[in-house]
Each structure stands twice: as structure tokens, then as C-alpha cells.
Amino acid sequence: MNYQASAARYEKMKYKRCGTSGLRLPVVSLGLWQNFGLDTPQRLAEQKLFAAFDAGITHFDLANNYGPPPGSAETAFGRILKNNLRSYRDEIVISTKAGYTMWDGPYGDWGSRKYMLSSLDQSLQRMNLEYVDIFYSHRPDPETPLEETMGALDSAVRSGKALYVGLSNYTADQTRYATDILNELGTPCLIHQPRYSMFDRWTEEDDLHDVLQERGIGCIPFSPLEQGILTSRYLEGIPADSRANSPDSPRLHRADITQEKLAKVKALAEIALERGQTMAQLAMSWLHRQPTVTSVIMGASRVSQIEEAVKIAQAPGFSEDELGQIDAILRR
Numbered sequence: 001m002n003y004q005a006s007a008a009r010y011e012k013m014k015y016k017r018c019g020t021s022g023l024r025l026p027v028v029s030l031g032l033w034q035n036f037g038l039d040t041p042q043r044l045a046e047q048k049l050f051a052a053f054d055a056g057i058t059h060f061d062l063a064n065n066y067g068p069p070p071g072s073a074e075t076a077f078g079r080i081l082k083n084n085l086r087s088y089r090d091e092i093v094i095s096t097k098a099g100y101t102m103w104d105g106p107y108g109d110w111g112s113r114k115y116m117l118s119s120l121d122q123s124l125q126r127m128n129l130e131y132v133d134i135f136y137s138h139r140p141d142p143e144t145p146l147e148e149t150m151g152a153l154d155s156a157v158r159s160g161k162a163l164y165v166g167l168s169n170y171t172a173d174q175t176r177y178a179t180d181i182l183n184e185l186g187t188p189c190l191i192h193q194p195r196y197s198m199f200d201r202w203t204e205e206d207d208l209h210d211v212l213q214e215r216g217i218g219c220i221p222f223s224p225l226e227q228g229i230l231t232s233r234y235l236e237g238i239p240a241d242s243r244a245n246s247p248d249s250p251r252l253h254r255a256d257i258t259q260e261k262l263a264k265v266k267a268l269a270e271i272a273l274e275r276g277q278t279m280a281q282l283a284m285s286w287l288h289r290q291p292t293v294t295s296v297i298m299g300a301s302r303v304s305q306i307e308e309a310v311k312i313a314q315a316p317g318f319s320e321d322e323l324g325q326i327d328a329i330l331r332r
Contacts, residue, residue, distance in 0.1 A: 003046075003084040006054040013056025014313040018294045020216030021190050023164065025093065027288060028309050029059035031222060031297040036076050037067035045076050046084065051303045053088070055310040061193075061220075061297050062127075063097035063138055064119045070102055071126055078127035092133075096123045097168060099138025111141030116152035120161055134191060135162035137178075139169040146178050154185040164190035168222075172208045179215050189217050191294070196221035198230055198268070198283055198330055199261065209292045218294035221287055225298070229261055230283040232269060260332075267329045271322060277315060278308060285315045286326060 015024040030052045036045050049060070066073035074096065085092065098119035101109040108115060120135055135156045137149050153165040165187055167178055179189045192212055196203045200223070203209055212219050225231055234257050265279060272282035284296050300306045318326075 003050055005050075005088060009054050009056050011056075012313055013058075013310065016218075016294045018191055018218035019212070019292075021164070021188075021218070023093070023190065025059050025218070025220070025295040026057050027295055027313050028057055028284065029061055029220065029295045029297045030057050030306065031061040031299050032073040032077060033061075033063070033066050033222070034299050035301045036073040037069065038072045039068060040076070042076065042079070046080050047303050048300055048306060049077075049080055049085070051306050052300075052310075053085070053092075055306065056313070057306070057310065058091055059093040059095070059295060061095050061222075062123075063100070063136070064102050064123050065100045065138075071122070074123055074126040078129070082128045094127070094129065094132050095134035095136065095166070096120070096127075096132050097136035097138035098123075099136075099141070099168070111137060111139075111144045111149035111152075113148050113152040113155075116149065117155060120156055124161060131161050131163060133162070134164045134166050136166040136168045136191075136193060137170075140171075140174050140178075146174075147181055150178055150181040150185065154182065154187040157187045166191040166193060168193040169195070172206045172211045175208065175211050175215075175217075179211075179217065189215070191218045191220055193220050193222055193297070195223050196287065197224050197226050198286060198326075199226045199264075201330075209290055212292040217292070219290065219292040220295045220297055221293065222297045224284050224287055224296045225280055226283075227256075229257065230265060230268075231280040232265075232278065235262060235266060235269070264329050264332060268326065271325055271329075275316065275322070277312075280305075280308060281312050281315065284309060285312045286318070288312070289318055289323065 014027045016027060017024050060077065062074050062077060064071060098116050099111060102119060135153060137153060141149060156162040157165060167175060167189060170178060175192060182189050194203050194208060268282060269279045272279050275282065287293050287296050298309045
């Protein structure tokens with residue numbers, strides 16, 4: 001397919017500075033954690049990437065283990081990039097991560113220098129890239145010194161294979177320690193990617209946002225919609241074709257769709273309606289109330305989900321009354 005990007009792709013998207021760095025990211029980024037592996041037709045994967053870029057989404061978030069199977073999302077992305085998006089490379093921010101199991105034996109997991117840098121080389125090969133824009137430590141390794149893992153991130157930048165580095169799934173205390181090391185090495189942490197949503201607020205309870213604000217680090221939450229619970233998808237029951245109804249779903253299960261959560265979603269959906277938003281848009285907009293949040297990562301099984309999500313770039317801010325109502329609902 002001969003793809004030509006929309007000339008209007010930057011007109012409606014909003015971009016926010018990532019911490020105190022010089023890099024700005026779109027308020028919505030596209031994550032390839034699911035729906036980009038071998039279970040997704042290439043034509044659909046292309047359509048989603050093109051729709052995202054046409055709408056001003058310039059950041060595509062990957063990891064070595066995204067699929068299924070692990071590695072296949074990077075391979076699919078690399079193929080599309082090479083065939084259709086290569087001329088736009090300087091307009092695109094590509095991130096990948098290492099930290100979860102990728103190959104057999106003692107060197108294919110966690111945070112050793114050998115694993116981290118070998119994994120980055122494999123990711124670059126799969127994506128047909130000379131460098132990624134952001135390289136993350138995907139999770140802290142309890143048995144490897146942080147100095148070693150952070151040293152690997154520093155080496156990735158100094159070798160020219162990454163422009164920036166980030167952390168994912170690190171607690172506030174771990175983030176303080178890790179960023180101290182990175183600062184001493186001369187490669188500051190750009191970004192932190194935590195799981196964070198209306199139904200998962202550990203980042204506030206753990207003071208992570210305070211640490212990010214203090215250190216000038218951007219935040220980019222994943223799973224902002226709680227695998228679809230924070231949409232209108234389950235308000236009338238569990239659809240037959242839904243993720244929660246699939247026995248192969250790795251994250252969301254029928255037992256996760258509780259009446260307590262649905263009651264909260266129904267109440268939140270009323271606030272969304274008053275704001276002229278969908279429930280999903282409200283959930284993503286709400287995350288941006290945190291000054292540290294630069295972007296939110298959304299996954300998409302359909303192009304329409306991307307078209308819906310990018311509209312938060314034009315959404316109004318929250319009044320104190322709205323924030324109070326939302327907080328009261330979430331604390332029920």
C-alpha cells in the first residue's frame with residue numbers, strides 16, 4: 001500500500017512536554033501491547049497505525065515481549081514502518097522495553113546488562129531500526145543491582161541505539177534510587193510508565209507522582225481504561241466477543257467485571273455525558289489532571305477506538321466540582 005500521511009495530522013492533536021526535557025509527546029499514544037501480534041491481520045495493523053498517525057499520534061509504544069507471540073508486535077511494526085512510514089521516521093517517537101522473559105536460559109529475562117543490551121539489539125533488528133527514541137527498563141529486577149540495570153540504559157544511549165531512557169513498573173522509592181544513578185551517569189530518566197487508572201491509583205498512594213514532579217520526569221500511564229472496564233462496553237452485560245469473555249485473555253476475566261465497578265462506571269458515565277464525552281474519553285482525560293502526565297497509552301482493536309480517543313486533545317479541563325464528584329464515586 002502506498003501510504004501518504006494526512007496533511008492535517010497536527011492540527012487537532014495536543015502535545016505536552018515530557019517532564020523538563022525537550023521532547024513533547026501527544027496526549028494520546030498508541031500502545032502495541034495487544035492487537036498487533038500474529039493474532040492481528042497485517043491489513044488491520046496498518047489501518048490502525050495509519051489512522052493514529054493521521055490523527056497526530058506520533059508516539060508508538062512497544063516492548064520486546066509484545067505479541068502474541070513475544071516479539072511479533074515489533075516485527076509487524078517494523079514491516080509497516082519499512083514499507084509505509086520510513087519517510088516519516090523523524091516525526092515518530094518509538095519506544096521499546098526489556099525486562100520480561102524473551103528466551104530460554106539465565107540471560108533472557110529481568111535486568112542484567114547482558115539481557116538488556118542483547119534484547120535491545122534484537123528489538124532493533126525486528127523493527128529494522130538503527131535506534132529507538134526511548135528504551136525502558138520494563139520492571140525492576142530484585143536480584144540484579146540497580147547500578148547494573150541503569151548502567152545498561154546509559155550504555156544504550158551512549159552507543160547511539162537509544163535517544164532517551166525510561167522506567168516502567170518502578171515504585172516511588174525505586175524510582176528515586178534509579179534516577180539518582182542515571183543522573184550520576186549523565187543519562188537522566190525521561191519518562192516513567194506505570195499502570196494507572198481511575199480504578200488503579202497506587203501511583204498516588206505510593207507518592208510516585210511527587211517523585212516524578214520533583215525529578216522533572218514525565219509520566220505515561222498504561223491500561224488507562226482497565227482493559228475496557230472504564231468504557232461503556234460492559235454496562236449491559238459481557239458481550240460474547242469481548243476480552244472478558246475469552247478464556248485466553250491474559251488480563252481481563254469475567255470475575256473482574258463486578259457489580260460494584262459497573263455501578264461506579266454508570267455514575268461516571270453520567271458525568272462524561274454532561275461533559276460531552278464518552279466514558280473512555282473521561283477516563284483518559286482524568287489522568288491528565290496530574291501535572292506529571294504527559295501522555296496516556298491506549299490499545300486499540302479497531303480504528304474507531306483511536307478516532308474516539310484522540311478527541312481528548314480538544315476536551316475541556318475539569319472543574320473542582322467535577323473532580324470532587326469523580327473522587328466521591330471512586331471512593332464508594
